[in-house]
Amino acid sequence: MTVALLLGLVHAVTDLATVTAMVRATGLHAVTPGAVFAWFLVYDVLAFAGQPLIGLVADRLRAGPVLLAGLGLTGGAVGLASQGGGSGPAVGMTAVVVAALGNAVTHVGAGVVVLRGDLTRATPAGLLVAPGALGLGLGLWFGRDPLLGPTWWPALPLAGAAALVLHLHRSGRLDATTVDVPTGLGERRDLRPRDLLGTTAVALLLLSVAVRALVGGAAGRGYASGAWLSAGIPLVAFAGKALGGVLADRLGWLAATVGALVVSVPFLAVQHAHPALLLIGLLVFQTTMPVTLVAVGRLLPERPATAFGLPCAALLVGSLPTSFAWGAPMCTRPALAAWVTGSAAAAWAGLRLAGLAWRRRAPVRAVERVVEAIAP
Numbered sequence: 001m002t003v004a005l006l007l008g009l010v011h012a013v014t015d016l017a018t019v020t021a022m023v024r025a026t027g028l029h030a031v032t033p034g035a036v037f038a039w040f041l042v043y044d045v046l047a048f049a050g051q052p053l054i055g056l057v058a059d060r061l062r063a064g065p066v067l068l069a070g071l072g073l074t075g076g077a078v079g080l081a082s083q084g085g086g087s088g089p090a091v092g093m094t095a096v097v098v099a100a101l102g103n104a105v106t107h108v109g110a111g112v113v114v115l116r117g118d119l120t121r122a123t124p125a126g127l128l129v130a131p132g133a134l135g136l137g138l139g140l141w142f143g144r145d146p147l148l149g150p151t152w153w154p155a156l157p158l159a160g161a162a163a164l165v166l167h168l169h170r171s172g173r174l175d176a177t178t179v180d181v182p183t184g185l186g187e188r189r190d191l192r193p194r195d196l197l198g199t200t201a202v203a204l205l206l207l208s209v210a211v212r213a214l215v216g217g218a219a220g221r222g223y224a225s226g227a228w229l230s231a232g233i234p235l236v237a238f239a240g241k242a243l244g245g246v247l248a249d250r251l252g253w254l255a256a257t258v259g260a261l262v263v264s265v266p267f268l269a270v271q272h273a274h275p276a277l278l279l280i281g282l283l284v285f286q287t288t289m290p291v292t293l294v295a296v297g298r299l300l301p302e303r304p305a306t307a308f309g310l311p312c313a314a315l316l317v318g319s320l321p322t323s324f325a326w327g328a329p330m331c332t333r334p335a336l337a338a339w340v341t342g343s344a345a346a347a348w349a350g351l352r353l354a355g356l357a358w359r360r361r362a363p364v365r366a367v368e369r370v371v372e373a374i375a376p
Contacts, residue, residue, distance in 0.1 A: 003117065003173050004124035007110040008131040010067070010161045014106045015135030016142070017074050017154035018047070018099040021081035023143025024151045025092040025099075028081075035089075039096050041323070046100035047107075048316035051309030054108045058305035063113045064169025066305075070106030071162045073098055075155055082152040104309075111308030113174050115297040122253065126245025126290035130238045137234030197353060202299050204350030205292050206314040211343040212261075213318030216285060218331035219268045219278060228275040236279045240286025248291045254348065254357035260287045261344035269337035285340075292347065295356050 026039045058066045077099035083091055114124045142154075168174050220229055248256035267281025293311050300307035321327025329335065351357050 001124055001127070003168065004114050004127040006164060006168065007113060008128050010071075010106065010165060011110055011128060012131035012135035013154075013157045013161045014071065014074055014103060015132045016139045017078055017135075017158050018103040019136055019139025020143040020154050021074075021077040021099045021151065022096050023140060025081040025095040027143070028092055037323075039093065042093075043096050043100045044316055044319075046097060047103045049313045050101065050104045051108050051312040052306055053309075054104055055112070055303065055305035055307070055309035058105075058108045058112055059303045062169075063109050063116070063174040064165060066109035066112070067106060067165045067174070068162060068169070070102050070104070070109050071158055071165065073102030073105060075102075075158050075162075077102055078152060078155050078158065107312065108305050108309055111293075112305040115294070115304035115308055116175075119294060119298045119301065122245035122248045122290040122294045124245070125293045126241050126243070129289060129293065130240075130242035133234045133237035133241065137231070141230075198299055201350045201354040202296055202310070204346045204353065205296050205299075206310060208343045208346040208350060209289075209292050209311045209314040210318030211339050211346065212285065212288065213315040214321055214330065215268060215336050215339050215343070216282065217319045217322035218336060219282065219285075220275075221331060222271050223275050223278060226275075228279070232275065232279045233282065236283040237286050240283045241289050244287030245290035245294075247287060252357065253291045253295070254351045257288045257291045257351065258344045258348045260284050261340055261347065265337055265340050268340060269333050271333060288347065291351075295351060295354060298356065299354055 022039070022043050026036045077095050080091055080095035080098060110128055114128050118124055165174075220233070223229060244256070244260070250256075251259075264281045264285040267277055268285065272278060289311075293308065296310055297304055297307040300310075321330045330339075
């Protein structure tokens with residue numbers, strides 16, 4: 001758990017640095033809106049879709065060197081982005097590419113540590129992924145306003161993150177092996193990703209993730225941009241992901257995931273007078289990410305880095321319709337209600353098929369509590 005918290009800080013620093021570098025680079029060199037859009041698209045494709053490919057390599061390596069390589073690439077992106085606009089657009093584009101690769105490699109390196117360490121709980125995965133939302137929000141803020149400091153300053157927290165990773169690597173805390181699932185939790189030990197059932201379960205879980213990305217990207221449409229959304233969305237994304245794993249481990253993975261999606265429908269599929277109600281819906285909505293992340297890891301136990309990258313790639317696929325005009329019909333309020341319902345159905349089917357509709361600790365019946373209380 002402690003390692004997951006520390007790597008969550010590394011995640012936040014990485015997202016802050018890469019997003020700051022990318023936004024500054026696009027602001028210095030890409031003068032047309034079309035060029036800015038293209039650079040952001042390149043970043044997203046490399047940073048998200050590149051993770052499964054990087055995972056195929058990372059599965060054969062120790063996590064420490066992978067993390068250090070990702071932080072090194074991120075530092076290089078910060079250095080490139082710190083050069084003035086007179087250096088030419090090629091330097092800016094290079095900064096965007098290096099930032100995306102650094103982000104992807106660091107994510108995979110941190111994810112493989114958490115999935116190798118524990119596949120019986122969703123809590124560590126939530127603690128790992130949640131701080132990234134804060135880093136992303138701060139990166140956009142610092143990147144858009146040059147008065148908030150020089151572009152090179154994220155190199156300082158990056159150096160601290162690298163020192164932390166090096167310490168954890170030398171102490172052997174990044175090389176834990178996956179623990180087995182305790183008996184009595186209803187898991188299916190015969191399910192393998194190479195089988196039809198295993199492949200179907202993975203596909204359903206990734207479909208649920210992709211649909212949630214579409215809904216999350218489209219839910220804010222129609223609301224006026226302001227402090228409520230610019231500050232609120234990163235905060236609720238952080239809180240939702242951090243709490244999601246804890247709630248799922250207590251309530252049950254199936255109940256927590258499907259229940260959260262169902263509860264979020266009236267908040268996301270209807271435009272409200274105040275964005276606070278949208279933020280409540282997004283808070284509940286974000287709680288589902290840790291479960292699907294670890295569930296895919298359980299279905300690919302021999303390739304945890306690849307398993308971590310697959311849901312990230314699904315996020316990109318799902319978000320694409322929100323970035324193009326052809327996706328507008330998919331982002332209407334009635335469509336969002338249907339998408340959330342479909343995501344809940346896909347998550348339910350995937351978790352049931354994989355036999356993961358369990359709690360980490362079996363619930364204690366009320367009668368058993370009474371007996372324990374009066375027993376001598």
